[in-house]
Amino acid sequence: MKITPVGAALEVTGSSFLLETESERFLVDCGLFQGGPDAEERNREFPFKPKEISAVFLTHAHLDHCGRLPLLQKQGFSGSIYTTAPTRDVAQFILLDAAKLQEEDAERESRKKLRAGETPVLPLYTEQDVVYTLSQFRPVIYEQAFSPAEDLQVTFRQSGHILGSAFLEFRQGDKTVVFSGDLGSPRRNVVPDPALPSTCDLVFCESTYGDRMHKSR
Ligand SMILES: [Zn+2]
Structure with a gap:
């Protein structure tokens, strides 16, 4: 398997990994780039x-992990989006809200452009694109391995970050790769404690707060 980070490497937003097996290509997350002068261009x-x-595996419903799914669909992706049922439910609100904001921003920007005699801008995606995208979601159950392709097993495991969040274990042949998504800390009242990963060969771990200590709760 070949793995390429296509976002959130040496930066925080736009989380996405491209996974290539001999016959298929998958994504882990498809996040929106947020902030910075070139975010708009990079998102397109x-x-x-x-x-x-062939398919997307979504760790959780934050915009920097799911925010470009409607654009992926708009540009030709027709496969399944595997994620937990709560993530699907939360993503619905997050993506519809994002589309609404993008439509409003594009409308405002277009008015300015038209006054200056320039071409109007199109939103990244619309609420209708989100509706199409939501129909591609396939709910999966924590701790139940499934096989989206021959010789590939995927397990969603509790990451304790937000409602529905998961880290992902991919097993191919005798190798196991873990994608952490975003991780939460244990002993919080609103989400379960994160599970511990199995023995694995390779870990892609978020490190947003990796260089500092959290305050005691
Ligand atoms: Zn997050």
Whole structure:
């Protein structure tokens, strides 16, 4: 399996990994780039062909992990989006809200452009694109391995970050790769404690707060 980070490497937003097996291509997350002068431009282009992606595995519903799914769909992705049922439910609100904001921003920007005799701008995606995308979601159950492709097993495990969040274990042959998504801390009242990963060969771990200590709760 070949794994390429296509976002959130040496930065915080736009989380996404491209996974390539001999016959198929998958994504882990498809997040929105947020902030910075080039975020708008980076959000519009994928460094791969969306229609060649067989499936997406979504760790959780924050915008920097799911925010470009409607654009992926709009640009030709027609596969399944595997995630937990609560993540699907939360993502529905997050994505519809994001589409509404993008439509409003584009409308405001277009008015300015038209006054200056320039071409109007299109929103990244619309609420209708989100509706299509939501129909691609396939709920999975924590701790139940499933096989989205031959010789590939995927397990969603509790990451304790937000409602529905998971870290992912991919097993191919005798190798196991873990994608942490975002991790929460234990002993909070609102989400379960994170599970511990199995023995694995490779870990892709978020490190947003990796260089500081959290305050005691
Ligand atoms: Zn998050």
